[in-house]
Amino acid sequence: MTQGRHARRDVVRAALLAAGAVPVLAACGGRASARTTGNNAYATIDQTGAIDHGPVGADLPETPTLRRIRDRGVLLQSGSVTMPGFGLMNPRTGRITGFDAGIAQLLAKYLLGRPEVDTITGGADTREAILQNHSVDVAVSTYTIKKSRARLVNFSGPYYVARSGVLVATDGHRVTSLNDLAGQEVAVQPGAAEEALRAGCPAAKPVVFEESSQCSAAVRQGRVRAWSANTAILLGKAAVDVRLEMTPVTFGSSPFGIGTPKDDPEFKKIVVGFLERIMADGTWRMLWEQTVGALVRTAAPAPPKLGSVPGS
Template identity: 50%
Template structure:
């Protein structure tokens, strides 16, 4: 098994299915596939198998530890379709972030031995600080405050804040239209980005994207916003909400690393440069997020190009 899980996750998406006609879908057309079916189309195995192996890498405390264990432990999501989605029955983890972790393991070890550990967005810094995990690849936005606690390799992807509303909503077209409205979001970077762009918005805080979208569906919020990486898969499984074309702000994703081994950060940045240069990054996108958005792969961001990286 390529990924071994420390904690068995529940089958969140097994209960998600499309209902009714999708937005802009012709009458009589087949409904959107269920979330589990969409997740089943995402498989980065062949990309990881063809990924590069690092040559003549310098020894660092973290790299030595990882090689001694024979595996790379990482904090990652279990329920973000397209980026990191766990199938609890098979233990298979699929998506862009999952692929980044697997490719890094192969680059460091010669084989993609990556172990998903338990841990949420509120515990990543502590887990890295006490070396419970080796890295965090979890739609992890680089910020200067976070960079005081952890090192960031990257950025490896530039997300933006997206907006989801009911399909029937014809008045909300961009961020400024959220002024004075109740907007479902998560604490931290997502809420901060919302209030920076729309100071008069009224954040309604939830723990997960699924809870946010449910609030919109049930009328407890008029819209929701998270980084668009968290929204692609959610919207792909729904017919009563839509993701607007308009985005705001910037969410540069980085690989979180322990603060006490700066040389390891250079090794991981070297890995990112390698997969960008040889086309692996683009192939990974096409095999994962590209299955959801059906648009050409974006250009990878320049390593070290944002504050905190």
């Protein structure tokens, strides 16, 4: 069954998230407005082929999380709708497209036999809370695996490894090394990006924003010198906005994992098995080529080794 037949379920659930609270959900079925600056390749991203190619799990063990998903008939995931290449509301179709969005759709197909996904959007610092209180089943949103986070949630992965990078305004100051950020205000999101910048350039002055769209706006408007995040986020933003550009500066490592509830270790094993399948059968590579690859036009990287980083 094709991805297009599930358009009625592929919606954004915009959430007002608070730690320990069940999110308030509101369906959004209309089309998103398009930004016209820069390359609009993101508007034509189509991952239908990869989703159709994805496997369906057989004889999966019963777990509390899997039971909730199947009783509901849809996978609830914490994700993004503003990240080109990884999770973006497609302005042409109103659909959510990108590598992370595709991973979630493929996981739903593996668990349910069809790619039924509802996406909860919220700040980067809410993911552990909403996994713990079962407001979502999984988090798939450039979610960096860290030992501190792994004490609160389970991680399956890494399914992709990025590095930390630096993005600036095209007409702004040049940045050619981390030392150029010393004493400068740098936009970051809370969590892994902020920690990476503090470790990589202690003399920088992090300015914390909840959303990646706020970081990019701060750079464009000259309110900060640069924006530091993992290269996956930054490459997507630079690919679709001519006012932003990547610098050659990279540092650290950002291994992305699928976050799942800590109290259901058997479900983590199911998700690991899912990742093994899509990495082995070519689905992972196909999804990359149809999403991030369509923006950056580089060869797909090799999938990382599962369980290869602390916390996974």
